[in-house]
Amino acid sequence: MNRTIIALLIAIIATVTIADQKIGVPVLIGPNFWNIRGNFRVMAVVNIHTQMSVIKLPNGKFLIVDTIDLTSDLKSALDRMTNNGANIEAIIGVHPFHTTYFKAFYDAYPTVPFYGTPRHLRVVKDIPWKGDLNQQNIRNKWNPDVEIRLPAGAEFVNPQPEDNHFNSAWLFHKPSRTMHIDDTVIYADEDSLVLKIFGIKKGDMIFHPKIDPGLYNYPAAPFEFRDWVLKVIKDWDFDNIVCAHLGNKLGGAKLKLNQTVTAAEPLFRKLSEKRK
Ligand SMILES: [Fe+2]
Secondary structure, eight states, rough: OHHHHHHHHHHHHHHHHOOOOOSSSEEEEEETEEEEEEEEEEEEEEEEOOOEEEEEEETTEEEEEEEEOOOOHHHHHHHHTTTTTTTTTEEOOSSOOOOHHHHHHHHHHTTEEEEEOOHHHHTTTSSSOEOHHHHHOOHTTTTEEEEEOOOOOBBOSOOOOOOOOOOOOOEEEEETTTEETTEEEEOOOSSHHHHHHHOOTTTTTTEEHHHHHHSSSSTTTTHHHOOOOOOHHOOOSSEEEESSBEEEEEHHHHHHHHHHHHTHHHHHHHHHHHHH
């Protein structure tokens, strides 16, 4: 057996091991905030995960953020939490391209209001969406416990091309000091051979590799995004970031994100130069 095949087998074993950790199980991250990991495989092998979160609001109802594969076990867990869905206040999608599982949630909870990104409304036509997150009044709906902002310097309404997954709405839940961010920020909470091939090791936090097409095509865009992230760091008192892909940064997330922005300064300058 040659080295490439051995490396591939080890990668598959490592991937399966990661995938088996708490998939589909609500994990309490902080007061009134649960995160649930889902499987998401690239090229059918590499499991980079995806996520949803469940937030208990001050009125006792639950806000579901994003959706993953609605297995019977997950459905049972959500039914127990929410009185068979009666206490779900809303289900929202914060990433334009994380659309796959919304229809299953709508079939399971058809009376719950759904809100998405503008792309959700365009592509998932089976759901009678109540609004989209490009509207300020929708983003403010769950204040003050929940704040939602849209990154500056990047397209949210109609990101192009179709593999440009950089941008997503960022959500902050104050009581748990937790941010829910999909692809814009990626955190490796485990080592794996596959990630090592791409130079990513446990503890690394990076911006999504599609940051180049993700940012607007004018020279100031990278700095608008950078300054927006710095303002988030200043404004929001977070300690955790749950990320759609790879894993969650629990504790110390503010320092880590600050370090990530600082480390990306050469990248921001390069992307700005490229846009001149
Ligand atoms: Fe993604």
